[in-house]
Amino acid sequence: MEQLSGAQMVIRALRDEGVKHIYGYPGGALLHIYDALFQQEEVQHVLVRHEQAATHMADAYARATGKAGVALVTSGPGATNAITGIATAYMDSIPMVVITGQVMSFLIGEDAFQETDMIGVSRPVVKHSFSVQNPEDIPSIIKKAFHIAESGRPGPVVVDIPKDMTNPTDRFNYEYPKSIKLRSYNPVSRGHSGQIKKAIDMVLDARRPVIYAGGGVIMGDASTELTELAKLLNAPVTNTLMGLGGYPGTDRQFIGMLGMHGSYEANMAMHHADLILAVGARFDDRVTNGVDKFCPTAKIIHVDIDPASISKTIQADVPIVGPAKHVLQEMVGLVKESKKQPVKEAIDSWWQQIEEWRARHGGRYRTDDSDKMKPQQVIEMLSKVTKGDAYVCSDVGQHQMFAAQYYKFNKPNRWINSGGLGTMGFGLPAAMGVKMNFPDEEVVCVTGEGSIQMNIQELSTISQYNIPVKVICLNNQSLGMVRQWQDMNYESRHSQSYMESLPDFVKLAEAYGHVGMKVEKYEDLEAAMTEAFSLKDRMVFMDISVDPFEHVYPMQVPRGSMRDMWLSKTERT
Amino acid sequence: MRHIISVLMENEPGALSRVVGLFSQRNFNIESLTVAPTEDSTLSRLTVTTIGSDRVIEQITKQLNKLIDVVKVVDLTEGDHIERELMMIKLKATGQMRAEIKRTADIFRGQIIDVTPNTYTVQLTGASDKLDAFIQTLGTTNIMEVVRTGVSGLSRGEKVLSL
Ligand SMILES: Cc1ncc(C[n+]2csc(CCOP(=O)(O)OP(=O)(O)O)c2C)c(N)n1
C-alpha cells in the first residue's frame, strides 16, 4: 500500500473523489498541503484574491453541476473570510466541501497565532463538520464529507485540519474508501407510495391546481420529471427564485416566479388555488407573505427530501418525504396508469382565469417615465443576445429580481444566485466558478454597482486564469433595493443608499487587463452587447447606466396575502 | 406543553455542542438537559426537557434527527414513560428545624447524606414536580443551595431506544 503524508492524502483523496479544481488561498496552517499540491498536476488550484470568492466559486460549480465544489482556506482569518460563502451555500442547500487549516493540535485552545474555533464558528451554517485528529482518518473523513455534502438535502461540510496532521515526514497507508456508511445518517431514497397515491388522487380531483417548484427540483435533478408531470396534468407551474429553470421559462404553462417579487399571475393563481403541489420548495417567508392569509382555499401536498422543511411554516395536508426525482417519476407513472383524468372543464376555465391575469399585468413596465434606460430592458436584451441560453450568475438587489423576472430560463442549473442568504458579492466569483468548468458556454454576471464592489478584487483572478465572463452591471448609482424600501416605507429618506464616488468601471476593468464598455442609451445597447459577447476570450465589463428611480414590481404588501401586491408606484391589487 | 425528548447520539467531540447550538439557533427552549455515555461507549444518551406547541416539538424532533451525529430521537411524553431527577439540597438545620427537616425528608423518601452541626444535605430522587414540592414544603428561608441533575427518562415496558 502507498505511503503518503497527511498533506498528500488530502490532495490524493480529492483527486480520487474526481475533483478537478479547488479554489483557495494559502497560509501558515496550509503550507504542507500547498507543498503537496505543488508536486502534482491532477488537482488544479485556483488562487482567488479573497477567501469569500473561493467559497462562492466552489458553490457556483456545485449549482451548475450538482457535484460538491471544494474550497481550501487557511486557519483564522482565512477561515472566517470563508464563513459568508459557507452560509450562502447552507441557506440554498448547496453541496460544498470546505477544507480549513488549523493551528497544530497541541496549540488548540491556547489562542495561538491565527487560531479560530472554526468548528464552533461555522456550526450554525454547515450541514456537518469534521476535525481531523489522526492523519490516518483523512481519506475516510474526506469521503464522508463528500457523501454528506451531496446526499439527502445537500449542504456545506467543513473539514478542519490541524497543521501537524499534514506533516510531510509522517507517512501512512493510503487507501480511498469506495463507499461509506454512517449509522446515524441515512437519507431517504424514495417517497412513501401510499402518500404519493393519495396525493395523485387529490391532484386529479383538483379544479384549480398549481405546481409550486423550488430549488429542490434543480439540485434533485428532477426538472424533466416535473415538466412531464405538469404536461400530463395541464397544470400551471410557478418556480421560486431558487427553482427558475426547473420548468421551461418560455412554456405556456409557466406562470412566472412567485412571492415577494413574483409575477401577478403566479401570486394570484396561488391565492385562488384549490390544490398546491409543492416540490422541493420550503414555503419561505419571501414566498408565503403573511402565513395566516396564505392560500386560504388550497389543500397542500408537500414533497421534500428534508422532513424538517415540511409543515415548518405552512401545514401540509399530504407530506411526502423523498427525493423530488423519484417522487415525481412515481407520480408520472400513476397519472399515466390512472383511469381518472384531470377535470377538463375545470382546468380549462382555470386557464382562462390565469390568462386573464397574465394579460392584465404579465410583466409589463413603463419606459416613458424617464429618459434613462430601464433595467428590465437590459435584461430582456441580454436574454435576446444570449438566446436565453447563458449561465446567469447574479448578485443581490433590484438587478437580481429583474434578472429573475425577465431572463427566460429554459434549462435548469443556469440561474445561479444567492436566494436564501442574499449575499452581495456572490455574482462575480460565481460566474468565474461556472466559466472555469464550462469554458464553451456563455457565462454572465448580472450585478449592480453596489454588489460588484464587494468582490471586485476578483478581476485580478480573472486575468490570471483568463476566465472570460461577461459582467452586466446595471448601474443605477444607488443601492437600489434599499432605496426602493426607503421610497415605499420611509418617505424616500435615502439613508446611506447612494453609491457616491463610484469608480470609472471601464478604466478599472482595463487596469486589470480586461475590456470595459460604458452604455448610456438604449439605442446603443444591442450593438454593444453583441460586441461584448463576440469577444469570446476576453472578460468584458459592461457598465450600463439605468434609471435610478425604477422599482421592482410586483411587490407584495408586507404581511398581506399572496395576492396583495403593488403593481407599480401607483397601482395596488 | 412540557416534553421529554430522548436522543441517542454518537459519543463524538462536538456532538453535544451541535445539539445545544441547535436549540439556541432555532429559538427552542431548554428546561433541563442531561447527557452521559451509555453501556456502548460509542453512544451517548441525552435527555432534554422542553416546552412548546405541537408544531414546535415536531420541529425540534425533526431538526434533531437532521443532525448527522444523532442516531435516534424519541419524544418520551408521547407514550408511557418513567422520569426521574436527582436533587441535592443543603439546608440550614438548627434548633427545631433539624427534626422538621428530617421528618419532611422521610415523608418524601429523601436521605440525609451530609450532616454538620448547622446543616443537613438531603438527597431526593423523583419526578421533577416531587422535587419542586419538597422545596415548597421547606420554604426558601432555610435553603442554602440546590443542585438538580435535570430529568432522565425512558419508556415503560418493552420499548427501548437503541441502535
Ligand atoms: C453583504 C450584503 N450586505 C447588505 C445587503 C443588503 N442589501 C440588499 S440589496 C442591497 C443593494 C444592492 O445594491 P446594488 O448591488 O447596486 O443593486 P441594485 O439594487 O441597485 O440593483 C443591499 C445593500 C446584502 N444583501 N448583502
Ligand SMILES: [Mg+2]
Ligand atoms: Mg445599484
